[in-house]
Amino acid sequence: MSLIKVANVNKILGNSDATVEVLKGINLKVDEGEFLALMGPSGSGKSTLLSILGGLNPPSGGTVLIDDIDVYSLSQERRADFRHEYIGFVFQQYHLIPYLTALENVMLPLAINALPSKQKKEMAHDVLKKVGLGDKCTRLPNQLSGGEQNRVAIARSIINEPSLIFADEPTGSLDSKTATELLELFQTLNRNGLTIIMVTHNKDNLDWVSRTIFIRDGRLIDPPKVA
């Protein structure tokens, strides 16, 4: 039973006089519990595909079904609810709120949940501990290193216990040791039942994932022959 079914998705960017077809006829199925890597050179459309899968960016054509729900047939608001419930997103630039501390950034998705304040705090603490930042709860994003910010972003994406995580180049700005720690964290989460889709262009990361799909010039392609 596939968790994600993508049919004939294409995406055209630009205005009326100059358009670029970023994605061309993408068909893809992802099963529950997979740890999927989306690989391709820069400009291949992998980030765009990820944002379309994550319900952030409507495609120009085609359908995206997640848990048999046609994501883009939902209204904007229902789509927001859907993201809140199903999806965690880790952005390439982390996108932390600059005026909130690490703990508050992690708690952010809970701000619209009706839970007691104390419970929210405990949950955020637990998640921060899980990503190894239990001692840096009160730091503001600009007081954290890139890797730490990345981990706060991951903590934020899992606090709501989503069934899917989308991560855009999560290891892109990390040194190899931190990158390894992060991938181990993803692996643990994956083993606990989380489906993860990760965009990367680093071949080393592929050792950790359960499946890799390749994208080039907006099309999914067969895996290139290893020379």
Add this chain to the structure above:
Amino acid sequence: MRLSQIALENLRRRQSRSFLLILSVFIGVMAVVFLLTTTTAMKKDVADKLDQYGSNILILPDTGEALTFGGITVEAPTQIKELDMSVLDKMQTIQNKDNLGTIAPKLLADAQINGQDVLLLGVNFQQELKLKKWWKLIGTDRFHIPTSDQILVGSDVASVLHLQPAQTVNIKGQNFHVAGIIQPTGSLDTDQAIYMNLATLQTLTNQPQALSLVEAAALCYTCPIDEITRQLTEKLPGTKITALRATLQSRDDTVNRFSLFAWSLSVILSLASALVVTLTLKSSVEERTREIGLFRAIGFRRLHIAWIVLAEAGLVSLVGSVAGAFAGMSLAAGFGNALAKIQVRIAWQPNVMIYAVGTAFLLGLLASIYPAWKASRLDPVEALRYI
């Protein structure tokens, strides 16, 4: 790529941000220009209205005044000298003739009506009603100009002679209709007289060119009243020309208060607009601290950064203030009269616009250079962390 191009590109790419920046400057400058212009016009309008509220200049023959005080006459002279109609033409020959707002000539005569001696005043009704704005008329309204066979009757005359509006009275052998009764004014001069058309009274008394006195309202906003009386005295030998100090003093008092209010309004508004322009540009540069850190990181000197920021702020404040000054001035010239309910025409005042634009431009530059300098002194890393 030149530095000014960076500034220009920044403005072009971040359109809504640039638009709001320019809009702030625009509003500030427009407000100041509009209000300064209209309040100046309003001040003049108030002064003109006060000047035309009753007369402030009296032209009398130079001899033959009665022994009279506060409307109570003790003794009349045995004969009086009279003026003639040429006085009116001569008044128009003075240098400041445009400052003569209302000229109300009068002829005094007496008549016996039902055995009572009554004062007849021949007047130019149009001018008279313009001058005596406090008259309340019964039987007619202020905007109806009585015709040559109609008269206005002072309240005391009406009560002594039992006159009603629309009644007919025989004066010196001619029938007149009472067009209206003037409600008591507290001035015996007005309450105890019958007003009729000047030409009619001149014919009736057989003195076709005669005048007894002239009341005038001079507009003193641009020319002091003493100057006007001096000019009149020069052109009108054989007359006594006096300025009525009682009206003048209260006029000055009132005009001063309007000026004071207008002045404080302008000061407050100018300060506020200056603050708005300053703070808007200052905060817009502060928000770019990260960007400035980036420029520093790639090796820009402080002078380069100052140049970029100044080019941008200068352009924003120049465009905003020029547009604002034009908008404010056009609004004032186009709708100021109607909005402020004034009659004075509001003219374009290029100097106000130049001052406003100059001030806004300088303030814009000063306001943006300080935070830019501060930001460029930070280490690039620190600047990049700025939220």
Add this chain to the structure above:
Amino acid sequence: MTLTTIALQNLRRRKGRTAFLLFTFVLVSAIIVCLQALAVNLQADLQKSLTQYGANVIITPRSEHLALSYGGLAVPGLSYEIKTLDNSVLDIVTRNTGSGIQTIAPKVIGKINFQDKSLLVVGVDFASELKMKPWWKINGKQPQAREIVAGATVAKQNSLAAGSTMNLNGLSYSVAGIMQETGGSEDNVIFTDIPTARVLTGNTDSWSMIELNSLRPDQTVLRLSELLPAAKVDAVSQLVQGTQESVDRFRNYALFASLILVLIGILIVAVTVTANVNNRTPEIGILRAIGFRKEHILGLFLREILLLSLSGSLAGYVLGAIAPPLFGHLIFAKSFPFHLFPGLALLTIGASLVLASVSVAYPAWRAASLDSTEAFRYI
């Protein structure tokens, strides 16, 4: 953590932005309130000074005959009957000042011969007259008994100066001062105090006329007409109406200025708030990506701006209300009493809350309608 926490943290941690927004609200509401305070004070001031200016009620003897004079000229050759007010009239007026009467200026007017000419003598109470008629300027000093003040024309015609003497009815009187030209009938008379005038004119127990200054001239006329059926009591409508018109005009003027100012204030607040929200488009994109609904975003921004506008306009109101009493005397050389303006306070604060909400809601809604990927491009 709730939306309120996020709002508070933003206000707390981005001090510069918060201060700027707060300042805008303070400035706009302070100016509007301050201007209103100025207008109310200056208007009251104008009303007071105009009302105190000149005689606005005049009591004259009732006469069967009509006067035949105008503006200092009289129809020649007729004899004029002189009527007077009974002494009791002044007593009645003095006892009934409840209708706003401020100054009472009774006069004795009479004729006297001086060097083969007739002169008009007016006996007045100088203190009351000068209080009422600030345009009376005497060069010299106020006269004592047996001293006189000459009107400008009289002085010129008879070559009088302060210090010269006049021989009237066989007694010599010294000229204490000359009144500057007024342009009115004052120029043609000589003034003395009342006892001296009584001696000179032989009028020992009656008054020629009484001028009054009243705060409520219409009421005074009604009241005194009732009490003094034998006298003629009239409001001087030129003054009364003129005062009304000037005060009304000032009110309109102030209203006009306030309206313009309010409009400008609205624009400034709207632009500032809109710019602030626009700058935060990427932040809105993040919140949307996390799954915040539009109503959550609106709720967050409204919380922030309501807090700011409430505190800002409240502070502005307080500043605007206390500034005139505190600093007014430095600029206007007069003290301003403190007014509370409860209506204006409610209006200013209410309007600033509504305005802030509206100007935050539109750009926030628009930003929240963007797809997150688009919103991130606003960085």
